[in-house]
Amino acid sequence: MCIFCSIIENKIPSKRVYEDENVLAILDISQVTYGHTLVMPKKHVRNIIEADSETVSQVMEAVRVLSRQIVENTKAAGCNVLSNCGGIAGQSVDHLHFHIIPRYDENDSITIAFNESKEQDLDEVLKTVRGE
Numbered sequence: 001m002c003i004f005c006s007i008i009e010n011k012i013p014s015k016r017v018y019e020d021e022n023v024l025a026i027l028d029i030s031q032v033t034y035g036h037t038l039v040m041p042k043k044h045v046r047n048i049i050e051a052d053s054e055t056v057s058q059v060m061e062a063v064r065v066l067s068r069q070i071v072e073n074t075k076a077a078g079c080n081v082l083s084n085c086g087g088i089a090g091q092s093v094d095h096l097h098f099h100i101i102p103r104y105d106e107n108d109s110i111t112i113a114f115n116e117s118k119e120q121d122l123d124e125v126l127k128t129v130r131g132e
C-alpha cells in the first residue's frame with residue numbers, strides 16, 4: 001500500500017488540515033515554507049496524467065479553497081501550487097497530490113527557476129502539443 005493510502009486509512013499519523021468524503025489535505029512532513037500543505041484524493045491514482053476527471057475536479061476544488069484559506073491564515077504574500085508528475089519531475093510519492101506552498105518573500109526557502117532555454121519554432125511546438 002502506498003504511504004498516502006496508509007495516511008488516508010489512518011495507519012500512519014498525519015496532521016489533517018481538511019478532510020471530506022473524497023479529499024484529504026495534510027501538512028507536508030517537510031515544511032518547505034510555513035504552512036506547506038498536500039492535497040490528495042482518497043482514491044489512489046498515480047498522478048494527473050492517469051487520473052479521471054471526477055477525481056481531479058474534487059481535488060482541485062479543495063486546492064482552490066485551501067490555497068485562499070492557507071494564504072490568509074498564514075499571512076503569506078502568495079503561494080505556489082504544484083503537482084510533480086513522474087520521477088523526472090520530482091514525484092516521489094506515486095499518489096496524486098498538489099503542494100500548496102505559501103510564499104513569504106523572495107528569499108524564503110524555495111526557488112522555482114525557469115532556466116534560459118533553447119529558442120524554439122513555436123508553430124512546430126504547437127503542432128506537436130496539439131498532436132497534429
Ligand code: AMP
Nearest residue numbers: 003014027028029030084090091092093
Ligand atoms: P513529491 O516529491 O511531489 O511526490 O511530494 C511528496 C511529498 O510528500 C514530499 O514533500 C514529502 O515531504 C511528503 N511526505 C512524505 N511522507 C510524508 C508523510 N508521512 N507525511 C506528510 N508528508 C509526507
Ligand code: ZN
Nearest residue numbers: 002005044095
Ligand atoms: Zn495511494
